[in-house]
Amino acid sequence: MDPSLISLPPLKNLTTENITHNVHLINTHNNPEPRLSYILERLVTHLHDFARETRLSTAEWMAGIEFLTKTGQTCTDVRQEFILLSDILGLSLLVDSMDHPKPVERGATEGTVLGPFHTDEALAMESGAAISHDEGGEPLLVVCSVRDMDGNPIAGIKVDIWETDSTGHYDVQRPEVNGGQPDNRAIMTSDKDGRFHFKAIVPVSYPIPHDGPVGQLLLRLKRHPWRPAHMHFMFSGEGWDPLVTALYVRGDPYEMTDAVFGVKDGLIVDIGEVTDENMAREYGVSVGHKLLVYKFVLVSEEESRSLREQRAREALEKLGRRVKIVDGLPVPDVD
């Protein structure tokens, strides 16, 4: 027998009461990564408490095993069913809120769920480009700026934009439509005044894919699978905390019941019209063209890190644990 194991506590005669502690012991005994130890300790504690508090039956446990198996097997290159599951359980929004805290009171744009349909396939386009080939969609001019919390424009920010077509499907869901090429998505860069603009289509509400295990769960909970109309944006640039967000069209029937909990007041926008002749000429559209205008406000990496760490310390102190930050993430500080 490996002599290094001799010092382990005897792992036998485990019961409903003592198993959690013993799983912690074996998971931490030789584990060289304190952050991983901490994550496993919390995971096992909550997993076991969940089972103890529900008195999970063997049949229910097996139903859970089968549900997770089907969820994994529903995933493909272009479909991520576990992200959908995380989305409809509110976990995605929660993780984003913690990882990218926003001083909203100082004007920072709020983040929201990434969703499973971001891809790395979008083409880089010049400001002003048309990102949609969908002739069924209602044309929309989108005029945006990127600033810091003091109102200074930020140049050179990479902006990833994606939305569905007018039938409520992302390009990866209908590869036949645009010959397998990316559509209704693009990557742009903010100019020296922090600005970028593009031609897209008015977003529509759509159901998340609900022909898989997640859809079956929603059905059984009698929840609808709809998301209100929105357009996704993701911002990144040296020295700035990444912003994953979306803009929601005001008045959507699902504004209050988004299946993935993404809507925030500050991200709800009015779709207006271009009323000014000069503006119409400047952007190459007609008067009366649908218009969306938005000012995004980014938070510096440093400020975001400081806020994230402060909240992490508060959360761990609330748990009664002394904390140290290792590589930006909290672990209990064991003497």
Added chain:
Amino acid sequence: MDPSLISLPPLKNLTTENITHNVHLINTHNNPEPRLSYILERLVTHLHDFARETRLSTAEWMAGIEFLTKTGQTCTDVRQEFILLSDILGLSLLVDSMDHPKPVERGATEGTVLGPFHTDEALAMESGAAISHDEGGEPLLVVCSVRDMDGNPIAGIKVDIWETDSTGHYDVQRPEVNGGQPDNRAIMTSDKDGRFHFKAIVPVSYPIPHDGPVGQLLLRLKRHPWRPAHMHFMFSGEGWDPLVTALYVRGDPYEMTDAVFGVKDGLIVDIGEVTDENMAREYGVSVGHKLLVYKFVLVSEEESRSLREQRAREALEKLGRRVKIVDGLPVPDVD
């Protein structure tokens, strides 16, 4: 918009603090199944608390999504990687302990983990049969009885038996060895005196399959994947609580560090030898043949249900919830 949704609380502006409550609201609002509502409430509470207490980062969340996806995609007809995951996190043992509580102080045989290698393919065999075709294994005579807690024999109990071959593999892992036919497993029935016996091989220790995501996790935690030598038994019969258990060979190098936490003192057995000429003749073996003798003690369905419900009530009361039992499982009793 579906008018039935109008009465929902507005699900927007969700934050680290209020999201859990709001996910509960939408999961329970229209859900007609109280047990499912309760399970989801506890699941979401623990999932969110896990994320809040670890301050789970987006990168870690994505690593988790990818781990679960790979785990699902490693599953096949003959491999259940999610059961392995449940086993190495101690969840399987915990669920079995709650669902099949044993009054051990009154002599009931303890249960232990089912593991992922039980199949429905085993052939029914008469008592006395040889269940192994493995000529590399050390022959073992197994002589058992099934009794109730008062010592009365129980006839007609279905006994499912399975073990690995002498290389530490179950038949489904090496279908080429016995022409795809079941091997080292059988189904027997206890006779009028509650007895059954069979010829098998001395169990060997073996590693759980560790070439998949679960094996990678064990490696990263610096845990070994070994299980001590054991033979599985599953008992079922009208009026008796199913017993899923295993017998462990005393002195195995992994007796104290079973990767799936299954070992219990009462299930550790000595492998002896047939010393008596008459016994050797009776069972058709030679003196000196390896011998395993065990008396299994079952609990009635009624007694098991009563103990399970009593412990469920205690657990829910500890949580501060009034409880009712619906179809044998606890749900909070809401007025």
